[in-house]
Amino acid sequence: MNLAIVANVVIQGVLTGLVYGLMALGLSVIFGVVRVVNFAHGEFAVVAMYAAYLLFVTLGLDPIVALLPIAAAFFLIGYVLQTVLINRFVGRAEHEQFILLVGLAIVIVNGLLMIFGPDARPTNLSYSFDSYAIGPLFVDKARVYAAVGALVVAAALFGFFRYTATGTAIRACADNLTGAAVVGLDIRRLYALTFGLGLACVGAAGALMVPIADASPLLSQAFTLLAFTIVIIGGLGSMAGALVGGVAIGVSEALASFFTAPSMKSMFSFALLVAVLVLRPHGLMGRRT
Amino acid sequence: MRDLWSAVPRRGRVILVVWIALLIGAPAVLDRYLISIFILIFYFAYVGQAWNLMMGFAGQLSLGHALYAGLGGYVAAMLWFYFGIGPWLGVFAGIAVAVAFGAAIGWLGFRFGIEGVYFALLTIAFAEFTRIAFDNMAFTGGAGGLFLLYDAQRSHEWWNLRGGPLLFYYLGLALAVGAAILTAWLSRSRIGYQWLAVREDQQAALALGIDAFRVKMIAVLISSGMTAIGGVLLAFYYNNLFPAQAFDIGRSIEIILAPIIGGLGTIFGPIVGAFILTPLGEGLIALTAILGINAPGAKAVFYGLTLMAIISLRPDGVWPWLRKMLRLEESDS
Numbered sequence: 377m378n379l380a381i382v383a384n385v386v387i388q389g390v391l392t393g394l395v396y397g398l399m400a401l402g403l404s405v406i407f408g409v410v411r412v413v414n415f416a417h418g419e420f421a422v423v424a425m426y427a428a429y430l431l432f433v434t435l436g437l438d439p440i441v442a443l444l445p446i447a448a449a450f451f452l453i454g455y456v457l458q459t460v461l462i463n464r465f466v467g468r469a470e471h472e473q474f475i476l477l478v479g480l481a482i483v484i485v486n487g488l489l490m491i492f493g494p495d496a497r498p499t500n501l502s503y504s505f506d507s508y509a510i511g512p513l514f515v516d517k518a519r520v521y522a523a524v525g526a527l528v529v530a531a532a533l534f535g536f537f538r539y540t541a542t543g544t545a546i547r548a549c550a551d552n553l554t555g556a557a558v559v560g561l562d563i564r565r566l567y568a569l570t571f572g573l574g575l576a577c578v579g580a581a582g583a584l585m586v587p588i589a590d591a592s593p594l595l596s597q598a599f600t601l602l603a604f605t606i607v608i609i610g611g612l613g614s615m616a617g618a619l620v621g622g623v624a625i626g627v628s629e630a631l632a633s634f635f636t637a638p639s640m641k642s643m644f645s646f647a648l649l650v651a652v653l654v655l656r657p658h659g660l661m662g663r664r665t
Numbered sequence: 666m667r668d669l670w671s672a673v674p675r676r677g678r679v680i681l682v683v684w685i686a687l688l689i690g691a692p693a694v695l696d697r698y699l700i701s702i703f704i705l706i707f708y709f710a711y712v713g714q715a716w717n718l719m720m721g722f723a724g725q726l727s728l729g730h731a732l733y734a735g736l737g738g739y740v741a742a743m744l745w746f747y748f749g750i751g752p753w754l755g756v757f758a759g760i761a762v763a764v765a766f767g768a769a770i771g772w773l774g775f776r777f778g779i780e781g782v783y784f785a786l787l788t789i790a791f792a793e794f795t796r797i798a799f800d801n802m803a804f805t806g807g808a809g810g811l812f813l814l815y816d817a818q819r820s821h822e823w824w825n826l827r828g829g830p831l832l833f834y835y836l837g838l839a840l841a842v843g844a845a846i847l848t849a850w851l852s853r854s855r856i857g858y859q860w861l862a863v864r865e866d867q868q869a870a871l872a873l874g875i876d877a878f879r880v881k882m883i884a885v886l887i888s889s890g891m892t893a894i895g896g897v898l899l900a901f902y903y904n905n906l907f908p909a910q911a912f913d914i915g916r917s918i919e920i921i922l923a924p925i926i927g928g929l930g931t932i933f934g935p936i937v938g939a940f941i942l943t944p945l946g947e948g949l950i951a952l953t954a955i956l957g958i959n960a961p962g963a964k965a966v967f968y969g970l971t972l973m974a975i976i977s978l979r980p981d982g983v984w985p986w987l988r989k990m991l992r993l994e995e996s997d998s
Binding site for chain 1: 720726728773777778779781782783785786787789790791793794797798800801808914915918921922925926929960961962963964965966968969970971972973976977980
C-alpha cells in the first residue's frame with residue numbers, strides 16, 4: 377500500500393470534515409442552547425447549496441463569496457422561524473418537536489424537488505480540477521478553499537460567543553436557564569438569535585459544500601444524520617467538539633470509501649457513533665453534565 | 666378480557682362493535698384500490714401500536730423501528746425464497762432475529778445510560794448500519810432487492826401468505842385488533858404500571874424497587890417482536906424487499922407518525938392516527954391531480970404542512986380530543 381495515496385485520502389477527509397464540522401456546529405449551537413433537535417438541519421444545508429448554485433449560475437458568484445449573503449439570509453430565516461414557530465415548542469416533549477421539524481423537513485425537501493427536480497446540479501468552478509502539489513501529495517484547491525472558509529466562519533462564531541456581551545448571554549442561557557431568566561436576560565430574543573446563528577452556520581456550510589458535492593434534494597436526510605452523528609461524536613455543547621467530530625467523520629468516510637466501497641462509508645460512521653456512545657457517552661470533547 | 670371489556674364505556678362498546686362489524690363487512694363493497702388503502706391503515710395501526718408500547722408506555726424514543734420490520738420481512742422472505750419454508754414458520758425466525766437486534770440495542774442503550782435523543786440516534790444508527798449492510802450483501806439480493814415469485818397455482822395457500830388482497834385485509838385487521846387488545850391488557854398489568862413509573866420518573870421508580878433496566882428491556886423485546894410480524898405481512902403482500910426502503914429512516918418515521926398524531930400512550934391513538942394519515946396521503950395524491958399540480962413532491966409538501974399543523978394544534982394527539990368530543994371518557998382510569 378502506497379503511503380502517499382493514503383496520506384492524500386486522509387488530507388482530503390480532513391478538508392471535507394471541516395466543512396461537515398461547520399454544518400454540525402450549527403446543529404450543536406441550536407441543540408446546546410435552545411434544546412430543540414433540528415431534524416431539518418440537512419435540508420437547510422441543501423437549500424443553501426441550491427442558493428449558492430443559483431448565485432453562481434446567474435451572477436457568476438464564487439461560493440466562497442456567496443457564503444456571506446447566504447449566511448446573512450439564513451440568519452434572518454432562523455430568527456423568524458424560531459420566533460413564530462419553534463419557540464412554542466421549546467421545553468415540550470422531544471417527539472412533538474420531532475414531528476414539527478420532520479414536517480418542516482418534508483416540506484423543504486419536496487419543495488426543492490418541485491422546483492429543481494431530482495437531478496443533481498453540479499457547480500463547475502474554474503478551479504474545480506486544480507490542485508496543489510506538495511511533494512508527493514496532491515491537495516484539491518476547491519477543498520482547501522472550502523476548509524479555510526469553514527475555519528474562518530467557525531472562528532468568527534467562537535469569537536462572538538467568547539468576547540461579545542450577547543454571546544456571553546447566550547452561553548449563560550445554555551448553562552443555567554433559570555439563572556439567566558433571573559438576571560433579566562430576554563430569553564426569547566436570545567433563542568431567536570441562537571437559531572439564526574445556527575442556521576447561518578449551516579447556510580455557510582452549504583455554500584462551502586457546493587465545490588465538494590453536487591446539489592441534490594436527496595442529500596438532505598444524509599446530511600441531517602451526518603450532522604447528528606458528528607455532534608454526538610464530538611460532544612454536545614462543545615463547539616470545538618463539532619469540528620473535531622467533523623474531521624473524525626470526514627477522515628473515516630474518506631478511508632472507508634478508499635478501502636471498501638463509497639456506498640459503505642456511512643456504515644463506518646455509524647459504527648464509530650455506537651462506539652463513542654458506549655465508551656464516551658458525552659462525546660470526544662464533551663463535558664459531563 | 667372481561668375486565669378490559671367492562672372498562673369500556675357503554676357508548677364506546679356500541680361504537681367499537683359497529684366499527685369492527687363494518688370493517689369485517691366492508692370488502693364486500695370496496696374496490697381493489699380502497700382495499701389496498703385499508704391494508705396500509707391496518708399495517709400502520711399495528712406497527713404504530715408496537716412502537717407506542719415502547720415510546721408511549723415505557724417512554725423510550727426509537728427512531729429506527731424500520732429495522733425490526735425490515736428484518737422480520739427479510740428473514741421470512743429469505744427462508745421462503747431459498748428453502749421454501751413458509752412464513753407461518755418463518756415469522757418466528759423473523760421475530761427471533763428482530764428481538765435479538767432489539768435486545769442488543771436495548772442492552773447497549775439502557776446499560777450504558779444512553780437516553781432521549783442519544784438513544785434515538787442509537788436506534789437510527791443500527792437501522793442505517795443494517796440498511797447499508799443489506800445493500801452490500803449478495804445473498805439478500807443487495808441493493809437490487811429481493812423478489813418473491815407470485816405463483817398463481819399456489820395462490821390458495823393462505824397459510825403461506827400466498828393470496829389476494831382479501832387475505833391481507835383480514836390478516837391486517839386481525840393484527841391491528843389483536844395489538845390493541847394486547848396493549849390494553851399490558852397497560853393494566855403489573856408491567857404496564859411499571860412502564861408508566863419508569864417513563865414518568867426513573868429515579869423514583871428505582872427507589873420503589875422497580876428494575877428499570879428489566880422493565881425497559883421487556884418493552885423493547887415485545888415491541889421489536891411485534892414490529893417484525895408486521896414486516897412479514899408487508900413483505901409477502903408486496904412480494905418485494907429493497908434495503909433502501911425496508912430499513913430507510915423514512916419508513917421509521919412513517920411508523921411513528923400514526924401513534925403521535927393519534928395520541929401517544931393511548932390504546933386507540935395509533936388506530937385513529939392510521940385512519941387519519943393514510944387516507945390523508947392518498948387524498949393528497951387525488952387533490953394534487955385535481956388541481957393539476959403534477960410536480961413530484963407536491964403531495965408531500967401538503968403532507969408535511971398538515972403534520973406541522975396537527976402537532977401545533979393538537980400536541981397530545983387527536984384521540985384524546987376525539988374521545989372528549991364523543992363523550993367516551995373512561996370511567997375508572
